[in-house]
Every structure is written in C-alpha cells, then in structure tokens.
Amino acid sequence: MIYDVSIEGTNYRLELEPTTTGWDCRLNGRTIQVNAAIIRPGVMSLLIENKSHEVKREIVAAEFHLWVGNQRYSAELRDPRSLRNRRDGTGTAEGSSKLTAPMPGKVVRLLVNEKDQVEAGQGVVVVEAMKMQNEIKSPKKGIVQKLAAAEGASVNAGDVLAIVE
C-alpha cells in the first residue's frame, strides 16, 4: 500500500506492507520496522524500533487529527492510486474579510454599524455561548460592508457574522 500523508502541512510518502511480525514500512524511502496493535477504536499502540507510542485518532467533521502522546497533529491522507483529490495541505492564506461564528451561540450585541471603519483586532460582534460572551474581532483594518447577523439571532459555527473590506 502506498499513501501520501500530510502531517501539519508536511508531505510524506509512505509505503506499507504487512508482515508476520508487523509492518514493513518505508517513510520517504527510509525503511522502518513497525508493530501496531489496536487498543480500542481510535487508539493504537505503535512500537517503532522498540519505542512505544500511544496514538489516538480524532475525527471531527472533515478534519482528521492524530495525537501522538500529548501532541496533536493535523493529518491528511491520500492513496495515490485513488481518484479522490487531496485537499490543500494548510488552509489557504486567504485575505478573507468574512467574520464567522467560531461556535454555535447567540448574537447578543453588535459593536459597530454597517459602513463603520474598524481597526484590526477591533470587536465587531459579541456572541454568547456557554455563559461566555465572546467578542468576534475584525482580522484587519477596513470598512464594515455588511452585518449579517441581528442581535438576538442564533448562529451556528461557521455562519458569517459580518464582512469587512
């Protein structure tokens, strides 16, 4: 099996062959002996040259992370022979001007009006969730082109709250 794996944006070519004692593994051409045991769904014990690693797989929506011990790595994986396309490694360095809700909640206050000038880091909208009021700040200096959410409105994670240009 051959996989293209991306860990935190760095790409690896991984070749895997099961053996009777584990896996023959070539990582970017380097040969590594690996032994794996599934401990429970999503938790794997990996022995690599006698080093023991507890690896946990976390899948949330389209995202896929691996915890090695206490370190969390974003991961992407593609079988080069499959037709499915890989998504971009790291998020596009968008000069995006959309302010989105980072979590579900309720819009409790608008701190600016449409057409106001805002500074980078200035609060635009306050969203309340889990008893906390969270100020959603403008990522850049600009003009508030649109306030998409009204006070009192419920929003879901990812909903556009405002557009700054």
Next chain:
Amino acid sequence: MIYDVSIEGTNYRLELEPTTTGWDCRLNGRTIQVNAAIIRPGVMSLLIENKSHEVKREIVAAEFHLWVGNQRYSAELRDPRSLRNRRDGTGTAEGSSKLTAPMPGKVVRLLVNEKDQVEAGQGVVVVEAMKMQNEIKSPKKGIVQKLAAAEGASVNAGDVLAIVE
C-alpha cells in the same frame, strides 16, 4: 411489541409501545410509564416513574445478563411472534454426572482413578489456571466411570473432565 421475558427464571409478559415522551409499557398487565436513554453501547438510563436506574447489558456467549445498579439478573427474551424457541428458564435440575472445566486451563493432577468410589464434594481433578490450582469436585456420591482428561492436558471451559455415576 410484545415480549416474553424471563428474569432469573421468573416469566414476564411485556408490551411496549413507543410514545413521544418515552414508552408505554405494560408489564404483566400493569401499565408503567418509562423513559429510556442509551448512554453508551450496553448502558441504558431508565426512568420509571421518576426512579432512575442504570442498566447494563452483559452478553457472554449465549448468556445474557442485565445489571440493574449493582445487581445482576440473568435474562432471556422471546418475541412470541417469532419462531425461535426459548431455552429453558433455569438450568434443568439435572442429576448430571459430568464434571466439566469451569475455565480454560491445564489438568495438573488426577485425584482418583477410574472405577473409584467418590463422595459428594470429593476432589476428582485439579485444573490450573492463572497461577491457581482448582479442585474440581464430584457433585454427588458415585463411581468414576471415566476420566476424560489426562494430566498435563489443556482444557477449555466446558470440556468434560470426568463422568461420575
């Protein structure tokens, strides 16, 4: 849905109908309001007239047990409309003369010979498992008709070790 349920050998007729707030339930004709939530596979939160019960389901081979709090109940269940036959409620009060291995292990010693007379409770075979030597005792007075396991033999749970008549 109608079920015949046997709990520790006592039979119940259970009628269940889902409602918008839980279940309409008739147990041996008595009407009971029940609300259930699955907490995780095999663990259920049952609210019966505001009493809260943590019920755990344990399935081992053909056996099926329910834990209500810290109490374990053997359970059997039959949909009366299904053709599948229910097994007998409690083990037949057999005058059985087979001695079986209660767990996997190794026969380390035979304490009697074939054709020996044994008393009820007398040790017949010693099986070792998990560093413990366990004497398998005759359930009744009688003659050892057969010793089915040799010293040193590995046995599985349920294997016949000896027959006493």
Next chain:
Amino acid sequence: MFKKVLIANRGEIAVRVIRACHELGITAVAVYSDVDRASLHVLKADEAHRIGAAAASESYLNIEKIVDVAERSGADAIHPGYGFRSENAKFARACSEAGVKFIGPTAAAMELMGSKTRARQQMEKAGIPFVPGTSRGLESFEQAEQVAKEIDYPIMLKAAAGGGGKGMRLVRSRDELRTALESAKSEAQRSFGDSEVYIEKAIVSPRHIEMQVLADEHGNTVYLGERECSIQRRHQKVMEEAPSPIVDAAMRRRMGEVAIRVAKAAGYTNAGTVEFLVDRDRNFYFLEMNTRLQVEHPVTELVTGLDLVHLQIRIAAGDRLRFAQEEVNIRGHAIECRIYAEDPDNNYFPSPGKITLLLTPDGPGIRCDSGIYEGWTVPIDYDPLLAKLIGYGTDRDQAISRLVRGLDEYLVGGIKTNIPLFRRILSDQDFQAANLDTGYLDRLLRTNRVSRGDQAADVAAIAAGIFAALDSAQPMRNGIAHESPAAGPRAASTWKRASRIEALRQ
C-alpha cells in the same frame, strides 16, 4: 440525618454531591432540563425529575419548579451546588418556607454577603482588614472622581452585586474613569440587574488567596486552610492550589482567624469561603465571602483529608463539628485544573459538541471529578466546565509532576478543551517557582508559545497510514500488525469493528 436530598444542579458538581449522598446512605434526587436527559447526573441519581427547557431560566434557575420537585419527591433537603441559585437568598428562603432544608448558610447571611457594600460595612465594624475604598455604591461620576483622587490611582471599579469579574474595571488614571464607570455600570446592570458600582484601591500584582471555613449550627466555626487562586483568565479562576506557596503556618493562622471573625460577624453557618487579596508584602485584605461550596473545594479536601460535601450535609442536618481547630491537619499539596470545553488555539472560545473519544487519567495522586462521558454531547446552554483534574503530592513538585502525567493520560476527543493550557502553565518556570499573581496567566498567554518539537510527526505519518490500511483490511486477515500469532486475528477483528464504529460515527 436526611433521607432524601435534591441536588439543584447539573454537571460534575451534581455528580459529586450525588456520590456524597450515596456514601451517606441518602437517596439522591436529580433535576434535569430537556437537553440533560442523558447527562451523567441523571444516570447516577436515584430519582430524576424533568424541570423544563434547556434555558437555565426555564430549569436550573427556576426556584418554583425546583422547590415543587422537592415537595413532590419528599426531599428533606436541597443541595444547591455552585452557580445557578446557590447564592440566592430567595431560593434559600423558598426552601425553608416549603419545609425543605437548604444545605448552606441562612438566607440572612447570604443576603448580607450578597451585597458587597453591605458586607463591607458590616465587616468594617468587625475590624476586618479591607483594601482602601468606598464601602457604598457610587452616586455620581463626581463622587467617583473624588474618591479615586483620595485613595490614588490605580483604582478598581466593582459591581456591588457582582462576582466572577463581571462589572469590574481597572482604572489607571483619571482619563479612563468616565468610560470605565459607564461600562462597569452597564455590565453590572446586564449581569446582575443592579448597576451599583463601588471603588477600591487597585493592588499591584496581587494574589488571590481564599480561606475555607466551616461553621455548624451550634456556634462552632473552624478554618480548613487556604487556597491560592491567582491563576485567572478574564478574572475567572483556571487553576487553584492548596496550600498557597506563600502562606506559612503563622500567616495561615492569622488569615484563618480573620476568616472566622468574618463568618461569625455574618452569623454564618455551613461551608463558606472568605476571599482575600494579598499584596507583595503578604498583607491580606478581605474581598468578599462566597456563601457556597467552591468549584475548587477538592484541593482543600485532599490536603485536609476531609469531605466538605459530607460535612455540609451533616451540618445542615444539625450535627456538631466532630473535630476542633487544632485537629485540622494540612498535609501535602494539591492542585486543580478546571477542564473547560474551550479552544486554546482560538481565543478560548467555547467548544460544545459531541465527545467522540474519552480517555481519563487515574492512578496514584489523581482525582478526577467529571460530569462527562464518551458519546455525550456537551450542550451549548451552560457553563463550559467539563471536569476537574486534581493532583495531590507529598509536596508541590510531586503534585505538579502527577498533574503533568495525568494530563498526558487525558484525552477529550471531538471537542476542544483547555488541557494544552495546563501543560503550558505546569511547565512554566514562574509557575514552578510559584511566582504568581492575578496577572500571571494573562502575561503567560501574551508570550509566544514554545514551538513544539515535531519529532513525532514521523510517527503520526506512519499511524495515519496504518489506520487507513486497517480501515480497508479484511477481518481476520493474516499478518496484521502482530508479533503474537494469538493476538493477530483478534487485533484485526478489533480493528475492523473500530473502523465500522468510526464510520458510523461520521
């Protein structure tokens, strides 16, 4: 002793009180809102009653509904936990009117301490040391300006009805005063329905240290040692420890005796906490009294060996304290991490959602008071506190090393938590040297994070491939992953199941 106690709360604290009830042979009655039907406290209780919709105002804050359940279920007493109505005198009064014992102080003591300004007046009479400032609400901007000038900047504005940092503003100079006063008042109005605000001298780099007290209904009051609560973010406690690294036996005695005087001046009964601000010269000033069980009570339990919830219940049932002040034996060191559903990489925004994987720590010196389980969905409607991880050790270093170990074992998958924040604090030199004040955490969070070593990225890459290979493997396929022939097929089928489960989860 009570036969049946209703717990007017949810989450970890409800579970914790239910456990105490069970240990005392008391039937525990839970209440729940619609989104909490499958919550842990409902599962663990002996009885559970639905009290309304998700919004707290419809359920956990609704005094009438809760008292009604207490009456219908025949509960002798109500434990309020913390938060919700735990410090609400009306609730305490409604309980006693319904003939149900409120497990906490009297309504009168709660009312006194609930008003910062009235409390201050009463405590000043009792000779309790205070940070210089007004003990009354400000009547006008001009009065504020005058007082601020007298005690000198920096000053602090605080909501009289407040708590939890709401309605608080630091004012460094006269220029900032007007805006700060207005925003403090409006925040106080919004948060507490009362815009009253007062002024205090701002202590530079203060520590927040609090003293646990316990008073029975027969006039006996003891203190159980202090907690250091200086590690705060947005004026919210994040991490607490006992004892405080700067409090020695003599200072503990002085603070403890002041705390007892506070409690006595308020006619206080049951468990309570006297909060102090401590300056760099270890002078301490009374801040306020919390008239409830604190979130951080476990650190006191671990260093004293006492169970505060058992004691609360016993006191409310009329028992006398069974030990004297000199028998309180503080030993070892305990530190608590408040595990919140919030995203440290995204400005600590709340992170509700489904917990898809949960691995919890245990073993020596680790206590975990938790309100969650794998598969449970953290609702959006309440406080983001999921659990408390508490480390105990012979000394502070051992408590720290055990917490680090415990955090390494802890994984809450599917949502974000502040677990990485605690790793960062615990490995910080200033924290290890106990150089703490209430500004500590904000300073730490402004520094750049040490970039982690990416040594394990190779391991992650290999694991990603093996997870995927096993995903597509046939059950019982030979040669998967195992040196042990016995374990091989088992592991493969285990995996197969795992992948199906995860597929179902998505």
Next chain:
Amino acid sequence: MFKKVLIANRGEIAVRVIRACHELGITAVAVYSDVDRASLHVLKADEAHRIGAAAASESYLNIEKIVDVAERSGADAIHPGYGFRSENAKFARACSEAGVKFIGPTAAAMELMGSKTRARQQMEKAGIPFVPGTSRGLESFEQAEQVAKEIDYPIMLKAAAGGGGKGMRLVRSRDELRTALESAKSEAQRSFGDSEVYIEKAIVSPRHIEMQVLADEHGNTVYLGERECSIQRRHQKVMEEAPSPIVDAAMRRRMGEVAIRVAKAAGYTNAGTVEFLVDRDRNFYFLEMNTRLQVEHPVTELVTGLDLVHLQIRIAAGDRLRFAQEEVNIRGHAIECRIYAEDPDNNYFPSPGKITLLLTPDGPGIRCDSGIYEGWTVPIDYDPLLAKLIGYGTDRDQAISRLVRGLDEYLVGGIKTNIPLFRRILSDQDFQAANLDTGYLDRLLRTNRVSRGDQAADVAAIAAGIFAALDSAQPMRNGIAHESPAAGPRAASTWKRASRIEALRQ
C-alpha cells in the same frame, strides 16, 4: 537520578511503576510476552521489548532475557514490581553484575529473608519476638512429633522457602501430623523446589498485621505505619487496610521499632514489609519479611501522603530519606480491594477472557490502580489480579462508604470478578465492627448469603424489552425513548450504533 528504568513486570503494578517513572522524568522501559503485546503496560511505557512466549518461565521469570533487554536499551535500573522475580536474590545479583541497579534490597538481604529458617535464626539473635516453634527445618517425623508435643497443639507446618500459603498446614492433633507433614513437604517441593518444612505454634484467631519500612543506603530507616491484612482466602490476602483498627499510637510505635530492628539486623535497604501475627491480647510475633513492594502499598500511601515507588526509586538512586520518623503523619483511613478475575458463584475459579464492558469508578476518595481496559482479553497465563480499588476516608466508616459507592460504579463485563464479594464483606457487621482475624473470610463464606431483594427484577424485565426493541429499531425512528425532541434522534442513532457494535462483538 536514573535516566531509564526497566520494569520487569506486567499488569497493574507495571502501569503503576511506569507512572512513577514519568512523574520523575524517567524513561520507562516495558517488557512483554507474546500474549501481552496489547497490554496496558506496553501502551503506557516509552519503550517496549518482547521477551518471549506466554509462559512466565519463557518471559517474566527469565532473568537472562530481562537483563539482556536492560543492557540493550541502556536502562540504569530495574524495578521488579511484586511477584515474578521480585524476591529472587539471583535476579538482584544478575542486575548488579550487569551494572544495572536493582530497585530493592541487596541480594544478601533477600537471601537471608528468603529462607524462613535462616531469617528466624538471625532475628532471634536480634531479640525479635517470635511465635514459639522450630527455627530449623524438620529432619524427621519423630522430630516433628517431639517439637509439636513441646509447644502443644494446635501447630502450624510451614515451608521454609514458602510464601502465599503454599506448603502451609494447620495441625490440630497428633493424629493429623503425619499426613499434614507429608502433604506440606510435597507441596513445598512442587511450589518452591525445596521441601524443607518447619513447625510453629498455631495462634488461635490471629490477625495478620504488617509494618511498612523504608531504609535508604545511608543508614536511615523509618517505618510508615501498619496494614491490617487479616482478610484472606486460602491464605491469600483479599483486602487490606491502614491503619489497623486495633493498633493505637503506642502499639504502632512498638511494632514500628521492632520492624526497624528487623530491617537493620538484615542490613535492609529500600522498601520492605515486616509481617507480624497478632494474638487476641495484641501481642505480636514476627512472621517474615517481604523484600519487595507489596500489592497493598497504596493504603499506606493514602494514609501517609507518600509515594512509595517514588521513594524506592530515589533510594536506589542513592538519595537520602528527606524526612524523619517523627514527620511521618498518618491521617485518615484507607482500604484496598483486590479485584480478581474469578467467579464468586463458582468457588472462586479463575475467569479469564475478554472484557466486553468496563465502567470504572472515580471521584472523591477513590483510587483505582488498574491494568485492564475495555476490549482487552485477560490472559490465562498469569495471576488473576486485574486492578486494585482503594477507598480513602477521614475515618474508617467513610472509607467503607466510599468503597461501597466505588464498587457500585465499577462494572467489569464479559468475565467474572470478585466485586460482589467485597460488597458482602463491606456490609458485614463483623467487618464493620473490625472483628477480624485470618479466619474471618472463610467463616463469612460459610454462612448463607443474604438473599437479595428482587425489587429490580421488574426493571430488568423492562430494560430487556427496550434493549430488544431498540435493537430492531430503525435509525432516526421517531418517538424513541425521549422527552427531549433534541435528544431523540441522537439517542436512536446512538442506539443503532450500539446494537451494531454488540452484534459485531458476538
């Protein structure tokens, strides 16, 4: 301090030592047999090395293989845990020859204490109180008869190389002596490869109480209080507590001082336990010294606030004890339950197999040292100890009530465990009154069990039906089980997954 420690063990004790290593910043090296590849200690360690087949003789008992791994992995030290080779002087010697520190006493001290008769001779010289009897192996039946007559029946026959009840026989009269002697000798030969047997006066209704000692390599020796270990089945400890209900401060000091004399007479270093038999008049007699960490060390840790494994490692690394005898502070009460894979309804036969469901207790006063996880298969090849559940409380009653609560939260599904036995003991009046002796448990097990109330049979019947109904339900089916519309579909799909998982499991 060591950089890398190899743990020559498996199960809960290996996990416990690995945790201590992590807390001390030490790299932990595990060893495993073929059936233990997926065991918890392998997962938790930093390194893991396969050492052979399932049979302990091929793996955990194989000194050469273990020392070889230590050398290859560059370990500074080896922690032996308990059982396996932990009390084997040859192992200690092989370690030191390989330049690897053995975390325990010297080989010489182990050899001395490993021979009951040599130990007795040495300890008699040091003036340690003994149960009357021979201090040498019996040479003939006639000698046995003679000695037995002198010290008077009942007498006890014991294997000189023994331990754990193997090769022990109670002899009530001369008639029983010959058979008992023969069977004790042959059991001793089988179990220890040494048929030497000696005689002691049998103490009627004795208690088994042991004293924990700790000695550094600089001549400092302290005692850390006693443990009551009278609750035994087949001479195997089942439940232990600290402090002993019958030991007061004066008796503790006397026993502790004798224990220190024992340790000093043996040139003892590191952690060790001096076992005493205590008669009805609270006279105590030296039994033997265990030259290792005991299974039951957590109860001492909880009442002293110390970590014995940390201290073992520090002592082996050459550290001095950092505290004096008078600083040892015993506070509260702790009780341990040894959770075994055995069937209480079937004569306590071992019950290996797959753990299909695991719910573990936590919260205040509960410590769980465990070597298992859900989905793991308990192998047939080793000791059936799965985990230890330890309850701590301000006093004995509270410790008991917390253990009862913890046991109620504990479920190990798929195999049988002795959890129900502990419920029975904890609710027994004699246990609660601390009327204990080494015959206590056998007497309890001979009484008829109180038949349980079947009040919950109705609930079980209803649950059986709902489980089945949900088994056959469609995903997202409306109206399943929920008052909360929000929770409804979620619960249904959760269920659906659950049923599929269970189907896959079968």
